[in-house]
Amino acid sequence: MSARSVDLLVIGAGPAGIAAATEAAGLGLSVSVMDEQSRPGGQIYRGIETASPKRLAVLGKDYAAGRSLTESFRSSAAEYLPDTLVWNIGSDRSVDFSRGGRAQQMNPSAILVATGALERPMPIPGWTLPGVTTAGALQILLKSSGIVRDNCVLAGAGPLLWLVATQMIAAGARPAAIVENLPRGRIVAGLRHLPGALRAREYLFKGLAMIARVKAAGVPVYANATGLAIEGSTQAEAITFSSGGRQHRIETDAIALHQGVVPNQQITRLVGAEHRWDAAQACFHPVLDARFRTSADSIYVAGDGAAINGARPAALQGRLAALLIAEDQGRRVGTERIRRLQAGIARDKSVRPMLETIYAPAPEILAPADSTLICRCEEVTAGEIRSVVDLGAPGPNQIKSMLRAGMGPCQGRVCGLAVAQIIADRKGETPEETGYYRIRPPIKPITLAELAAYAPDEDAPRAASGDAAA
Amino acid sequence: MVPSRARRIEEVRTISFEFEGLAVQAQEGDSVAAALTAAGIVDLRDSPVSGAPRGIYCMMGACFDCLVEIDGQPNRQACMCEVREGLVVRRQQGRAELEL
Incomplete structure (x- = not known):
């Protein structure tokens, strides 16, 4: 059995990945997309293909906008491999993956990593108790299954916390409270970046509207909260914190934590790409050149896996990366298209300095x-x-x-x-x-049965996975 | 405390599976983790270190806190497995035994 070759393998079927695959396939590249989920959309558009009109209404128009992306992707010539786990990438870009209980190999000429973001860890006392989830988890329950939890306390800070609150309210499950751990002075500090942010003012209007909607719904908002802790023995029973000079205790068995999102580094670390620490965002980024290239040969990154910018610029980056990859592979690509995509990305990014200043993680979480x-x-x-x-x-x-x-x-x-x-x-x-953990294959646990069924091309040069020094 | 009842905002086709011997109603397209959450089940396993109970956390396959045993196979991520009629799901207690 010989491992297949493709011009481009895209890892991740979120906005960056599917936009890139659609674009690259349109330019005549042979493209495969591997994703761990069963349907395209990533976490931001999770459940977009199956969501009912009611769910679409609750989740809002920015979510519904994902449908055109998945539709274009489905009708493109790109090969889609859902329920597929990439667990190793060799120095020769040979990709080991598992699908349907069997480990296999593929040899792409280029790889676009579009694995998006993870929620930042928010370690506080009691955060491992059942009943405590991330805010993203609460949103995934709603997006993928139409499930809400009543009387939930949302704790932490970031645009997603307000978005989840408004979606819960729209779904008829008003949160019991918002406990915002934003340190004092952050809004004022953020206003310094207001003039730049006005280039993409729709984000600001959306944010202000979300906060207004939550307050209008009568959700108690505890500002500048510190000393967050969760009590409980076998499950969450209460959240305690200080706010407004007083100690508070809210009894609840459902708490959703959020402290922003950060790039998912697993694959870019696995391939040994160079990363840089971003002090303002307190996270690592893979180092990219202007053509989305990492320091690892022919491995590219687009979307929130490179740096957090959100869904819309992620899709634009995916398209642009596809054009540049096609160019790197000797295809002719229109320069006007490239310029327009670059301008669109720059415009969307203009809101980031303000958001990043306001929502940098709270010192006590770090x-x-x-x-x-x-x-x-x-x-x-x-x-x-x-x-x-x-x-x-x-x-x-x-x-x-x-x-x-x-x-x-x-x-x-x-x-x-x-x-x-x-x-x-x-x-x-x-x-x-x-530095950071050395990420080694398999990057997610796989079964011995999957490995036993593994039959990569015998002639192909073997991956660097055997190179387990240090 | 007002308990945080989990519920659904709409109904689709119902299927049924088993968790710890109890029949659980799920809906087509649910992950095992979502179906258990909707059924009010939050305690999915014991941590292999302290034995403390754990439940869902990230719902996107990253945290591995929702590990359960599905149809006899341990260490399955409940949030990454779609519910099917008749699945037999059990809490995972401590580390999974390796059967050879």
Whole structure:
């Protein structure tokens, strides 16, 4: 059996991935799209193909706009491989993946990583109790299954927190409260960037309208909350915090946390691409040139996996990346189209400095108390990480060896940034100097049965997966 | 406390499966995790380290907190598996046993 070759493999079927695949297929490239979900749309347009008119109305027009993207993708010549897990990429770009219980291999000439964002870890006491989810999880329940939770407390900060609140209200499930942990002074600091942000003012109007709708619905909003903690023994029972100079305790068994989203680094780390620490956003970005190229040969990134900009610019970036990849592969591409896409992306990005200033993570989330669990899988606390740093552990990989943090099934997806930040702060350096977990294949657990069925091309050069040094 | 009843805003075709011996009604297209949430079930497994209960967290396949046993196969992400008629789902207790 020989592994298939394609001009372009797109990993991820969110807006960036499907827009790129549609565009590249239109230019005559052979394109495959692999995605872990059963239907296209990613998390932002999750359930878009199956959502009822009622669900579309509740979720709003920005969500409904995703349908034209998935329709164009479905009618394109791109091959779509849903329910497919990419678990290794070799230095020769050979891609190992599992589909239908069988491991297989593909050899693309170029790879576009469009794996989007993850929610930033928000480690507070009690965040592992059943009943506590991310705000994104609450939204996914609504998008994919039309499920809402009544009397939910939304805690944290960020545009998504307000969006989820308005969608819950529209669905008839008004949240019990919003506990916003935005530090004082952030709005004023953000106003400095208002003139630039006015280029994409519709985002600002949407944000203000969301906040107004939540307040008009009578949802109590606790501002500048600090000391957030969740109580409970076998499930969440209450959230406690300080706000307005008083200590509060709200009894609830449903709490959704949010502290912004960050690029999903698993694949760009796996291929050894260079990453840079963004101090303002407290996250890592893969380093890209103006043509969306990483430092790894013929591996590109578009969308929120490169830097957080949102769904609309992600789709524009996907299209632009496809044009540039086609050009890199010797196709002729119209320069006017490239210029228009670049202008559209720049316009949408103009709102980011203001949003990033206002919604940078709260300092207390970046510096959790010693007793707070950081690694949910292996139950490692902030204090344990700090004490191993004091013993001389230089970075996340040593913390992983000594404490198993990041060694559980999530492989650091949830805790990675928190662990890097805690180590860096303890050592008095930047997370750029501290570094990040070394991400090794398989990047998600696969079964021995899947591996047993693995039959890659015998003649093809083998992946760097065997190169497990250090 | 006012309990946070989970409920559906619309009805589609109903299917049924089993969780810990109890019949659970789900709807076509639900993930196992979504169907259990709608049924008010939040405790899906015990952590392999402390034995503390865990439930859904990210619902997008990243956190692995919703690991359950499905039709005898342990370590399945409940949020990534679509419900099918007659599935037998069990809580996962601690680490999955490796059967050879």
